[in-house]
Amino acid sequence: MELFRKLFRSTKSIVASFGQTDTGRVRSHNEDTFCLLPEQQVFIVSDGMGGHNAGEVASRIAVESLVDHFTSEAVERISGNHEEICHFMTMAFRDANNLVMKIAEEDESLERMGCTLIACLIDHDVLHICHVGDVRCYITGESGLEQITNDHSYAAAFERKSPKETLGKEVPPKNILTKAIGFPFPEDPEYNRRDVRSGNRLLMCSDGLWGMVDYKDLNEIIEHAATPEVACNSLIQAANEAGGRDNITALVVFV
Numbered sequence: 001m002e003l004f005r006k007l008f009r010s011t012k013s014i015v016a017s018f019g020q021t022d023t024g025r026v027r028s029h030n031e032d033t034f035c036l037l038p039e040q041q042v043f044i045v046s047d048g049m050g051g052h053n054a055g056e057v058a059s060r061i062a063v064e065s066l067v068d069h070f071t072s073e074a075v076e077r078i079s080g081n082h083e084e085i086c087h088f089m090t091m092a093f094r095d096a097n098n099l100v101m102k103i104a105e106e107d108e109s110l111e112r113m114g115c116t117l118i119a120c121l122i123d124h125d126v127l128h129i130c131h132v133g134d135v136r137c138y139i140t141g142e143s144g145l146e147q148i149t150n151d152h153s154y155a156a157a158f159e160r161k162s163p164k165e166t167l168g169k170e171v172p173p174k175n176i177l178t179k180a181i182g183f184p185f186p187e188d189p190e191y192n193r194r195d196v197r198s199g200n201r202l203l204m205c206s207d208g209l210w211g212m213v214d215y216k217d218l219n220e221i222i223e224h225a226a227t228p229e230v231a232c233n234s235l236i237q238a239a240n241e242a243g244g245r246d247n248i249t250a251l252v253v254f255v
Helices: 003-010 053-071 072-078 082-106 154-159 214-224 230-243
Strands: 017-021 032-037 041-050 116-124 126-130 136-141 144-145 192-196 201-205 248-253
Touching: 003 053, 017 032, 017 230, 032 154, 032 248, 041 053, 041 214, 041 248, 053 082, 053 116, 053 230, 072 082, 072 116, 082 116, 082 126, 082 192, 116 136, 116 201, 126 136, 136 214, 144 214, 201 230, 214 230, 230 248
Parallel strands: none
Antiparallel strands: 017 248, 032 041, 041 116, 116 126, 126 192, 136 144, 136 201, 201 248
């Protein structure tokens, strides 16, 4: 059955991709990390948090851990099997989390370091997304740019409640997360799956982008950019022009 699936599945999608990160106009250093693995069609973004340089260390370790998992051999092995891809991505995130926590425990200067993390895998005509925190993935569609991921923050959870549940209650700060790499989380990372077709465009980004550039402008830039590189340049510029209060990372994929 596995051989049959590999022989008769759809042809592998050809994508164009580009990523860019910027310190912004306020922060002294950049704690975001991203990685593109075009051969495997895997794309990763992480936003670090923690004192001193700990956030930068956490995001780098988490991304490197995922890269070690998403080898060409591993991606080929799970290709075409949605359940196996979900399991593989979930376990890769748990391994990354355990590694960040282990290193933090061994070095007092890195205590309580952490990061948000998102990984996308395009397997033929299906997009697989796994994430924790408030890094986001958007996809273009008939109605414009659509956010696929849910933010793991107290503010986002508050907004998802009914008006009756939130009546008279104060909205929590946006920067307080409910789930992040570097801290135990009993539930699995969030996993989503979407069909993709030629012409779809993906945006993966840290909150330094989506927190500074509104939905309308994000949509406009992604829809009209000639290439992923042009899109990333324009997105970074827009975030900085809006104040650049945080590190900014954009990773764009044209399917």
